[in-house]
Amino acid sequence: MCEANVYLHRDGQEELLMESVDRIIPGEDNQIFMENIFGERRVVKARIREMELVRHRVILEAVPEEPVQRHTEIWLEPETAHGHxxxxxxxxxxxxxxxxxxxxxxxxxxxxxxxIVKPEGTRELELHAHHNQGEINLTEEIDGLAQIYVHEKGEQERYAAVLVEVGHHHHHGTQPIGLPLEIIPTDYSHARMGENYEIQVLKNGIPLAGAEVKATYSSTKNRDYPHHLTTDETGRAKLFLTARGNYLFSVTDENIISTFTLVKSF
Amino acid sequence: MCKDMPPLEKAIQFHGHICPGLLMGVRAAEFAQKYLDIDPDQDEELLAVVETNSCGVDAIQSILGCTFGKGNLIFKDYGKNVYTIASREKRRAVRIAQKYKPQSHPDSLRYRELKRKDSLNEAESAEAENLLGAIFERLMSTPFEELFTWRDIDFSFPAKAEIYPTVQCSVCGEGVMEPRAIRNGQNYVCPDCV
Structure with missing residues (x-):
């Protein structure tokens, strides 16, 4: 007999999770996959505490859930179903x-x-805000691509930026707006599902290395951000896009939270 | 519909959702397009023989334009993820077969387990979403030769789909394609009324 029984150690007690286990595969994010000789499978959020191989016992212990750090942020979303x-x-x-x-x-x-940021300069836009939502009407403002951002002052400085596209264009090399903390796409041209998308974090215009960038998408069922990226020495980080709808990237540094909405092409 | 819709998006819009089977079909369709150097079908320039009726076939239909309705999608009910794509113009055909893997990836096993459930709680829904994301990235990033085998084959092209006259069924009164109707003296009977 080479199978083992798997137990979960909690509050000094051991609870039998599965008998006759012949496969244990630790996965990402403290997940442990196990399968027994009867073909039953289970995934638990835990780590291995002890393996008693002679007694055929594997003891896991639960990994405490980290409390979600919720810093309220602002973000922009164009009202279009397919990116432009x-x-x-x-x-x-x-x-x-x-x-x-x-x-x-x-x-x-x-x-x-x-x-609105245009080559000829930056100009304030009319914004109708009520409660936790606001609306900007750009119908008369844009032809082609425009950078829009919103700033909310306070103890916590909040920024939200988005690229808005009217018509079918291809754009490369978006210029930074020049915010104290901002996320810019390194190569904006019709970001699509099934492709990698790269962003760069700039602090006062200088690439910010080692910054945690959180990423999510509008259809997520996760309570917290599903993706956590870390910028490299050039302030860049990549994400493989697997969800429909728009993505949001968020970075926090000192008292500033800055978001960038990636509006996908379709 | 916007121009420049990427193949993956076409497949998702046609199929209605993202799933591993559809993504495998996307990989096969995109490979066939490149390998045979072909554009999506307009009017039966291409022909697809599919040996399954699972999700991947929808990628073949939506990306390559070989569709059930046009008659250039031939279904063989073999239960195999095998797609033969043929080009009349190039006089070439490639048979693409998904590789058999005796052991599924734990992510895929767990994803299937969750999808079999009648309903998912909030944590399970998030887990399924995250698993699908991981599977998506893996399937689209894995080298094609690790997922499929392929070979050129001799292919005898059938005639293009014919348009037949419609006759009236003498029992139900509905129209029926003539070669599908049974002749009963001077009358026709549709397969449903036989």
């Missing part, structure tokens, strides 16, 4: 406040200001 607007369509951008692309009904927008 067509000429003549109403170009509406929604401003949200919450976390992980889930609006927080308790949150209040505090006098946010919206801006």
């Amino acid at each position: 607007f067509h000429p003549g369509e109403a170009v509406i951008i929604k401003l949200n406040k919450g976390y992980n692309m889930q609006a927080d009904s308790q949150a209040e927008l505090k006098d946010p200001k919206a801006y």
Whole structure:
């Protein structure tokens, strides 16, 4: 007999999880996959505490869930189903406040200001904000690609940026807006599912290495951000896009939270 | 519909959701397109013989344009993830077969286990979503030769799909394609009424 019984150690007690286990595979994020000789399978969030091989016992212990650090953030989402607007369509951008692309009904927008960045300069836009949502109407403003950002001042400085596209264009090498903390795409041109997407974090225009960038998408069922990336020495990080809808990247440094919404092409 | 819709998106829109089977079909369809140097089918320039009726076939239909309705998708009910793609213009055909793997990846096993459940709680829904993301990345990033084998084959091209006259069934009164109807003296009977 070479199988083992797997137990979960909790509060000084051992609970039998599975008998006659012949495969144990530790996975990412403290997941342990196990399968027994009867073909039963189970995945638990735990780590191995002890293996008593002579007694055919494997003892796991539960990994405590880390409390979710929820810093309320703001983000922008264009009202389009497939990543860009067509000429003549109403170009509406929604401003949200919450976390992980889930609006927080308790949150209040505090006098946010919206801006459009064009080669000839930056100009303030009209923003209608109410409660935890705002709206910017850009129908008369854009032809091609435009960078939009919102700034909410306070003890916690919040920024939200997005690239808005009207028509079918291909764009490379987006210039930074020049925010104290910002996320920019390193090569914006029709980001698509099934491809890697690279962003760069800049602090006062200088690449920020070792920064944690969280990433999520609008359809997520995760309570917390499903992706956590770390920027390399050039401030860059990559994510393989696997979800439909828009993605949100978020970075925090000192008292600034800055988000960038990636609007996918379809 | 917007121009430049990427093949993956076409397949997802056609199939309705993302799943591992569809993604394998996307890999096969994209490979066939490159290998045979072909554009998506317009009017039966291509022909696909599929040996399964599972999700991957929808990628073949939506990306290569070989569809059930056009008659250039031939289904053989063999239960095998094998796709033969043929080009009339190039006079070439490639048979693409998914490699047999005796052991599934733990992510895939767990994903299937969750999908078999009637309903998922919040944690399980998030787990299924994260597993699908990991499977998605793995399937789209794995070298093609690790997933499939392929070979050129001799292929005898059938005639293009014919358009037949419609006759009236003498029992139900509905129209029926003539070669499918049974002749009963001067009358026709459709297969449903026989």
